[in-house]
Amino acid sequence: MKFSYVNHTQIHFGQGQIQAIADAIPATSKVLVIYGGGSIKRNGVYDQVVETLSQHQWTEFSGVEPNPTKETMDKAIAIIKEQGIDFILAVGGGSVIDGSKFAAAAAKYDGDSWDIMTGKHQVTEALPLGCVLTLPATGSESNSGAVVTKAETHDKLPFLSPAVQPQFAVLDPDVMKTLPERQLVNGIVDAWVHICEQYLTSPAGAMVQDGYAEALLKNLRVLAGQFDQRDNDQWRANLMWTANQALNGLIGAGVAQDWATHMIGHELTALYGVDHARSLAIVQPSLLRNQMKYKQAKLEQLGRNVFGLSGDDVAEQTIVEMELFYHSLQVATQLTEHQTDKASAIDAIIAQLESHGMLELGENQAITLKESREILEMAVAD
Numbered sequence: 177m178k179f180s181y182v183n184h185t186q187i188h189f190g191q192g193q194i195q196a197i198a199d200a201i202p203a204t205s206k207v208l209v210i211y212g213g214g215s216i217k218r219n220g221v222y223d224q225v226v227e228t229l230s231q232h233q234w235t236e237f238s239g240v241e242p243n244p245t246k247e248t249m250d251k252a253i254a255i256i257k258e259q260g261i262d263f264i265l266a267v268g269g270g271s272v273i274d275g276s277k278f279a280a281a282a283a284k285y286d287g288d289s290w291d292i293m294t295g296k297h298q299v300t301e302a303l304p305l306g307c308v309l310t311l312p313a314t315g316s317e318s319n320s321g322a323v324v325t326k327a328e329t330h331d332k333l334p335f336l337s338p339a340v341q342p343q344f345a346v347l348d349p350d351v352m353k354t355l356p357e358r359q360l361v362n363g364i365v366d367a368w369v370h371i372c373e374q375y376l377t378s379p380a381g382a383m384v385q386d387g388y389a390e391a392l393l394k395n396l397r398v399l400a401g402q403f404d405q406r407d408n409d410q411w412r413a414n415l416m417w418t419a420n421q422a423l424n425g426l427i428g429a430g431v432a433q434d435w436a437t438h439m440i441g442h443e444l445t446a447l448y449g450v451d452h453a454r455s456l457a458i459v460q461p462s463l464l465r466n467q468m469k470y471k472q473a474k475l476e477q478l479g480r481n482v483f484g485l486s487g488d489d490v491a492e493q494t495i496v497e498m499e500l501f502y503h504s505l506q507v508a509t510q511l512t513e514h515q516t517d518k519a520s521a522i523d524a525i526i527a528q529l530e531s532h533g534m535l536e537l538g539e540n541q542a543i544t545l546k547e548s549r550e551i552l553e554m555a556v557a558d
């Protein structure tokens with residue numbers, strides 16, 4: 177095992193912590209507050225941010241949509257450049273934070289912003305960014321990744337750069353009070369799959385990463401089982417912190433990572449509008465079955481340590497338990513909606529994977545377009 181690890185995002189966790197942004201953003205900054213469709217105006221988060229920024233010079237950009245688009249963020253980038261903005265405060269879920277990371281990077285680049293997503297422009301600098309998280313799910317608030325969509329072509333692609341890692345993140349569980357049930361469920365599922373992408377690979381004997389990943393998975397099982405307690409402060413705090421820890425770099429340090437479920441899932445979202453988390457639940461069980469020869473040992477470990485399984489065929493039983501876990505949250509594990517015809521849906525997804533260069537996915541680069549097609553044959557209902 178060999179790795180260098182740092183996570184320099186300062187976390188301000190707990191009720192009332194939004195006021196921490198007053199000191200976290202340099203007083204001389206020109207701040208752009210970026211947010212989405214206005215839920216923060218209905219739940220009091222916007223008012224708290226405005227009050228806290230009373231000594232700062234700031235302006236705002238709203239309208240970042242779920243699965244943020246280049247087209248929308250280009251408007252924010254224009255404001256940043258025209259007005260000499262030098263700090264971005266993202267207030268929202270993964271979409272707002274990812275869109276803000278993209279804008280922070282594009283602000284330092286003179287070419288077309290989409291070059292960031294295609295790799296034509298390698299991001300080495302970005303405007304400083306902080307965030308107030310309103311939806312625990314993605315971990316984007318303290319990691320260096322972002323996913324952005326080009327609406328015109330239905331391309332949904334990720335990029336990674338330490339330059340866009342947020343300087344700070346406010347995690348106040350009270351902001352979750354207005355989250356629709358669907359988004360709470362999405363958060364549980366998204367965090368679950370994030371952990372699996374870093375855990376269900378080849379055994380590396382990494383006791384810290386494995387043990388911590390298993391603890392986080394157990395938390396999510398408990399929280400899902402206690403879903404009727406979702407109005408409880410402790411439940412909210414535990415989900416918010418678990419989802420954050422699921423993708424902040426720690427459990428993935430020095431171990432193989434997969435991310436094929438995400439890459440295929442992104443195409444389902446871009447083509448059929450499936451919620452991000454739900455796209456993952458559709459792809460993952462079929463992908464695990466397809467890749468059983470690589471995944472068996474860690475599936476067995478997960479089954480024993482998280483689901484308490486024993487006996488024969490633990491790996492397959494673990495996948496079944498994961499499906500039951502998703503179904504218990506009313507999350508489908510088959511693409512049953514949105515597409516008109518199975519064959520054309522699969523062809524369309526494969527064509528997108530091909531055009532995005534997703535030709536050898538997974539920790540062993542063993543998921544070529546052939547395996548992706550086999551996975552989709554299992555995951556797309558007739």
Ligand SMILES: NC(=O)c1ccc[n+]([C@@H]2O[C@H](COP(=O)([O-])OP(=O)(O)OC[C@H]3O[C@@H](n4cnc5c(N)ncnc54)[C@H](O)[C@@H]3O)[C@@H](O)[C@H]2O)c1
Pocket residue numbers: 212213214215219241242243244268269270271272274310311312313314315316319321322323351352353354355356359362366423452
């Ligand atoms: N950067 C990463 O590491 C990473 C990881 C996984 C996923 N992602 C990406 O993040 C995006 C998904 O983000 P998400 O799951 O956080 O959802 P989201 O940000 O898209 O938000 C989903 C919906 O919830 C609403 N919402 C947010 N907070 C609310 C609140 N407090 N009350 C009421 N409504 C609220 C939003 O307005 C939106 O309509 C996808 O594009 C996905 O690909 C990024």
